[in-house]
Every structure is written in structure tokens, then in C-alpha cells.
Amino acid sequence: MSAEQHRGGLVKETRTQRTSIILVLALLFPVVATAQQAVRPTIQIRTPQEGAFVSGPTVLAVDVSAAAGTSIAEVKFFVDDVEVGSRTEPPWEITWDAGQTFARRVIRVLVTDSTGGQSEETVLTRDLESAVFTAEVNVVPLYVNVTDDRGVYIPDMRMQEFEVYENGKKQEILFFDSEPRPVVIGILIDTSGSMEGIKMARAKQGASAFLEHITQQDEAFVMGFDAFPRLLQNLTPNHARLRDAIQEMAPRGATSLNMAIVEGADILVDRPERRALIILSDGFDTVQSVTEGQAIDYARLQDVRLYTIGIFDMINNPIRSSGFDTLNRGEVSMRAYSDGTGGRTFILNSLGELDRAYDEIAAELRSQYSLGYRPDSLAAPGEWREIEVRTKRGAGRTKPGYYGQ
Numbered sequence: 397m398s399a400e401q402h403r404g405g406l407v408k409e410t411r412t413q414r415t416s417i418i419l420v421l422a423l424l425f426p427v428v429a430t431a432q433q434a435v436r437p438t439i440q441i442r443t444p445q446e447g448a449f450v451s452g453p454t455v456l457a458v459d460v461s462a463a464a465g466t467s468i469a470e471v472k473f474f475v476d477d478v479e480v481g482s483r484t485e486p487p488w489e490i491t492w493d494a495g496q497t498f499a500r501r502v503i504r505v506l507v508t509d510s511t512g513g514q515s516e517e518t519v520l521t522r523d524l525e526s527a528v529f530t531a532e533v534n535v536v537p538l539y540v541n542v543t544d545d546r547g548v549y550i551p552d553m554r555m556q557e558f559e560v561y562e563n564g565k566k567q568e569i570l571f572f573d574s575e576p577r578p579v580v581i582g583i584l585i586d587t588s589g590s591m592e593g594i595k596m597a598r599a600k601q602g603a604s605a606f607l608e609h610i611t612q613q614d615e616a617f618v619m620g621f622d623a624f625p626r627l628l629q630n631l632t633p634n635h636a637r638l639r640d641a642i643q644e645m646a647p648r649g650a651t652s653l654n655m656a657i658v659e660g661a662d663i664l665v666d667r668p669e670r671r672a673l674i675i676l677s678d679g680f681d682t683v684q685s686v687t688e689g690q691a692i693d694y695a696r697l698q699d700v701r702l703y704t705i706g707i708f709d710m711i712n713n714p715i716r717s718s719g720f721d722t723l724n725r726g727e728v729s730m731r732a733y734s735d736g737t738g739g740r741t742f743i744l745n746s747l748g749e750l751d752r753a754y755d756e757i758a759a760e761l762r763s764q765y766s767l768g769y770r771p772d773s774l775a776a777p778g779e780w781r782e783i784e785v786r787t788k789r790g791a792g793r794t795k796p797g798y799y800g801q
Contacts, residue, residue: 462510472508501521541792574765583617583674
């Protein structure tokens with residue numbers, strides 16, 4: 397189209413021409429889409445399984461299949477993004493030395509077929525601290541927030557006002573505490589390229605203000621995440637060190653949010669205090685080194701609550717304002733992280749609401765009742781046990797359940 401036509405001149409085309417173009421596109425698109433889908437091979441990691449403990453010589457094995465008219469050209473095996481072996485013919489497996497101790501590893505397998513089509517799958521293994529923690533603990537701890545119908549925290553609940561159910565069966569509460577308890581917190585901030593400018597400035601300001609809620613009994617760490625998670629300050633109660641780490645952040649690159657959750661949960665794994673990650677982002681994971689579901693499951697395994705703050709651009713992302721939240725991928729992810737771990741989600745309409753979101757998270761962490769119970773039977777490894785807390789006043793909220801270890 398010429399510049400004059402673009403400025404409003406009439407475009408002269410016949411109805412026949414328009415119809416022909418539409419028909420060609422309608423016929424061509426399904427053919428192209430079908431061809432693109434058909435060349436993708438399928439893959440499933442057989443060993444090790446998700447959440448396994450591995451050490452020493454370890455078999456990495458997959459099941460792969462090619463689409464009709466294609467064949468498997470190569471299968472590559474990666475551990476923590478380092479290639480450790482490949483195969484060009486069956487069996488589709490290699491032996492890899494995992495070392496002498498359990499460690500958290502990201503195992504990724506990439507399959508390529510004869511047309512260049514590719515698929516991949518990842519699993520996470522678990523570390524020594526998880527193994528020790530699992531072996532020693534058979535009491536399920538719960539941290540419960542109780543609010544009235546206005547959303548105000550109820551501060552004077554008694555143990556008799558709580559009932560705990562596991563898989564629908566009532567449990568005996570073994571301990572109860574209403575006093576504020578120390579917390580270890582990860583402050584995770586999106587440092588991808590889309591955060592440049594006022595978003596990053598306000599994110600730094602809001603996170604720095606949140607530090608005033610960190611007491612000498614608490615500890616926090618600071619992590620930025622772009623193409624890779626970056627630990628800028630490890631756990632400390634020192635406000636100055638945490639503030640300096642926040643100010644170091646600079647936006648660049650992609651968004652590895654899922655891996656940031658995994659690495660953040662790893663930092664908290666061997667701590668006895670309450671554990672939480674506070675995640676601020678304006679988007680969703682664009683790297684996918686691990687999946688959203690794997691990140692949520694890993695946080696559940698480490699008993700870490702995820703609190704999320706979304707600062708999506710209402711102008712450039714008008715879908716959210718239409719009311720169809722399921723179409724906003726970033727918001728859907730944020731809610732999935734929080735709902736899956738017993739945290740909360742804050743979707744902001746303006747950057748001016750950021751301080752309030754951080755203040756509400758701090759208030760929630762200070763307003764939790766501590767309960768614990770011992771289930772009648774231990775859950776089998778990988779078995780999901782659903783938890784429900786009922787209260788005689790207000791509404792209680794805690795983690796939705798736990799996996800057998």
C-alpha cells in the first residue's frame with residue numbers, strides 16, 4: 397500500500413480479489429500449521445523421575461518417538477545447561493556421574509528429528525538438605541491467616557477454633573502458637589529488559605521500603621532474574637547490605653522466573669523458620685529452563701509460600717482490563733504461583749500501589765497462626781495430600797497440601 401493510500405486514499409480492489417486472498421489464506425494456513433505440528437517428535441524422561449535423589453553413576457534415559465515420515469536424528473542430554481552426552485541411535489540413554497552427594501540438578505533432554513523438528517523435557521532432582529529434612533520430619537506444620545468478611549486479620553483466635561482436615565479426614569492438632577515467629581524471605585525482582593525505566597525505579601523503591609519490616613530475628617536475601625537468576629545478597633538481617641543489593645539491579649535480557657523460584661526455594665530449604673518468596677514481575681517466564689508446574693511443586697516440597705506482585709502495563713496489555721483474566725498469561729502465572737503454595741497475588745493498577753502491596757505482605761507474615769499435626773499415615777513419595785483448615789470465626793487460608801517425601 398502506498399503512503400497516499402495509507403493516509404486515507406481509497407484502496408481499489410475488487411470483491412473477487414479480496415475473496416481470492418481470503419480463500420488462499422484459509423486453505424494455506426491449516427496446511428502450514430499441520431506440517432509444523434507434524435514434524436515435532438515426542439519425548440518423556442524415564443529416569444531419573446521428578447524430585448528424585450541421585451548420586452554416583454546415574455542413568456539418564458528417555459522414551460522418544462518420531463512423527464510419521466521422519467526419524468530421530470539425535471538426543472542430547474544436559475545437566476544444569478551443560479551437555480553431558482548424546483545419542484544418535486537407540487538405546488536413548490547415557491550414564492552420568494552425579495557425584496558423591498545429593499544435589500539439586502536441572503536435567504534437560506533435547507530430541508531432534510530428521511527434519512530439524514525439536515522437543516525437550518526437564519526434571520529436577522533434589523539436594524542433601526531436602527533428604528535430611530524429609531527423614532527427620534513427620535509432623536506437618538501449617539501457618540494460617542484468618543480474616544473477617546472485610547479482609548481484616550483476626551488476632552485473638554484460640555486452638556479450639558481451628559479444625560484441620562487431610563484428604564477430608566479430621567486431624568488432631570498437636571501444637572498451636574499465636575505469637576509472631578521469625579521468617580526468612582527471598583526478595584525476587586524481575587530485571588528483564590521490559591523493566592527498564594520507571595518500573596525498575598519504583599521496584600527498587602518499593603523493595604527498599606519493605607526492608608523496614610525485616611527485624612533482627614528475620615533474614616532476607618535479594619535475587620534479580622533476567623536470562624538467569626542472580627543472587628545479589630545472601631540471607632542477612634542487615635538492611636544496608638540488602639538495600640545496596642537492590643540498588644545494583646539493572647534491567648536486561650529475558651525472564652527466567654521459574655528457575656528463580658527454584659533457586660530461591662533452594663536457599664531457604666534448610667531453615668526452620670517460616671519461608672516465603674516475594675516475587676515482583678511485569679511478565680512471565682520466557683526462558684522455560686524449568687516449567688511453571690515444576691517451580692510450584694519445588695516450592696511446595698520446600699514448604700515455601702510464594703507472594704507475587706504483578707505490575708503489568710495496562711496500556712500495552714489491554715486484555716486484562718477487559719475482564720478476561722485467563723487471556724493474560726502473566727497474571728495467570730502469578731496467581732498460579734500464589735494459589736499453589738498458600739500465598740497471595742497482588743495485581744497492581746498503577747505503580748503507586750506498590751508500597752501498599754509490600755505492606756500487606758508484611759502484615760500477613762506477622763499475622764499467622766502456627767499449627768501442627770501428625771497424619772495417621774505417612775504419605776508415599778510423590779503422593780499429594782490435600783489440606784483444609786476450618787475456623788469457627790472468619791476464613792482461614794494456608795497451603796493447599798503437601799507431597800509425600
